[in-house]
Amino acid sequence: MKRPVLILSGLLALCACAPPSMPRHTGVYLLVDTSGTYNHQVSKAEQIILYALSRLQPADSIAVARIDTGSFTEKNIIAKTTLDERPSTANQQKRAFASRIEHFIDESTPAPYTDITGGLLQAIEFLKEKDTGRKEILIFSDMKEDLAKGYVRDNLPLDFKGFDVVALNVTKLRSDNFDPREYLSRLDSWRARVEQGGGHWRVINDLDRLDGLL
């Protein structure tokens, strides 16, 4: 009788001594630019959100937030959820999430300014709090930041360590057509900011080829 007890105790001790397992879940934070002329691209964002939703597994987290004049606020989060561990419940949550997103797309109004940095800060906070193993920030924007007066976003330390930042559907502005260097330098500056913060930067403009995403 003593022997099995000893073996079981040994196994329990081994389990206790084993290092805590790393989080394996994925966290996705999707920023949707609703400013000015980009607002009419929002319907395309729905496609991305639903795609991301379909790729998520139980216990993964997702949040969708809008980029407008002041994006560094919880109020900008349109919908967020952490999927249940049970697959059936997770499926129900996905369906509910999709319906909320549909509602948002229908009622989206254009914002006068674009605060991308504030949105990114919010995304970093959210995903760090969720403590997911894989952290993805998807930005659906033209990446042209236009801050309102009084909003300070210069030299803000953005900690992108362990983050994958993907810019989606980065459209060219009218001015970019006159001088493409503007578009390229805009993307380069964002790449530099992300990589300086320790993150990984990608750009996907072809929305029909989202296979590499998530």
Place this chain on the structure above:
Amino acid sequence: MSMSSLLAFTPWPVFSALILLTLLVTAMYLARGTAHQAIHALFSALSRGFRLASHAIAHGEARLAARNRDVLLAAGREAKERIIEREFVRVGDTVRKDLANYPDMHRRLSEAIIRIEEDQEKAVEVPPEAPGWARAVEAVAKLDARNEGANILADIHKSMVKAHGEAMDDYRKASAERHSLLRRMMPDWRLIQETLGRVNTSVESVLARSLTIDRHMEEYDAIVRGEDRAVTVLSSSSVVYFFIAALVLAVATAGAAINFSLIARPMAEMVGGTSFVGSFRTADMAALVIIMVEISMGLFLMESLRITRLFPVISALSDKMRVRMIFITFTILLLMASVEAGLAYMREVLLQDELATSSLLRGDAVAAAINPHLWITTAAQMGMGFILPFALVFVAIPLETFVHSLRTVMGLIAIGVLRVLSLLLRVLGNGARHLGTLGQQVYDLMLFVPLWIETRMAVAAAEEAAEEAADARVNVEAQAWQEAQS
């Protein structure tokens, strides 16, 4: 110290090198005997070591072969005992089934025979009575009266015809009775024939079984005596059983894998789909544990039924306890099979739910349409979920064969490996010995100059000695001649 500094003790490096070479060769020449001894000792030691190791391994191989032989004979003896025991049980069953009714059969046969005897006695043919009228007719004919005699004869004739008719009627009646009696004997004859036929079949069956038992007993005797032929037969049988059992186990493993895929997904609903134990999903491990428990229950069931004998403890249990174990293990298996059928149904439901969600998220309305024949796959999955646990019960049989034959096969492989190792070490030992001789000759090769000089000097010394000896001989002969002359 570098080579250039080594060659710098004279202004001419070549000269320095020559001096060094000469010194080295001289030193080597002086140390030649010791070096030869050292080389010989080193390689002899290596050779002896290898040969010793080879002997040790050969000895180990012999011991392993003896052990393997013992194991093989023991396994063969046990298997034969089981076969013979089973044959005796069969003979016993036959005797019990067919010859247990022998008293009844004997009584029926006796009754049938008595009935036949009685009927036969009754059926004895009675000859028709001889006509008693002949003398009367003769006497009447001798009477001396014309008309009276004719009348009497006519009356007699009439009476005779009448009597003949009655006698014929009686005869026919008696014949009919005899025939009916004989007809009545037919079922008895048939009964006797059938009964004797059954007895014959039973006896033939027992005889055939006795021949089989004789054959098995001969083989058993050969095994008990430890004959080489029996060992060879058992060894080859064991290898064949090993491969067959391995094949069946592979098939069973595939079945278990299908079973696993049936229940792994719905298990995520029960234990969560995201928790991990080490690098394995808890849901997968839970599904695996269920299958393992089913296989274990199957093993216990087979053991309780005495089909396999992997656990002596279960075999040694009392019959009452074994029957209890049979019921318990079968009930657990039935419950687990039902659970699996439910999980298989849940799997299909979850799959459909997931497909519907995916198609909704993709905006694909066509894919969301429900297949009207879906119930077929659902029923098939449920059926498989219910049947596979029972099918896995039979894994116990090939598993037992695999375990038993594994010992022999592993022994044979180990013997082969040890034999090859022993041969290799022996070859290495011989090689080391020859390498020692080669080393001495290579050493001498570097000393070819002093050795050549030594040889030349030895030859010169030998020639000088020969000349001196010849001179001495000539002198002796001359002296002897002079003495003879004088």
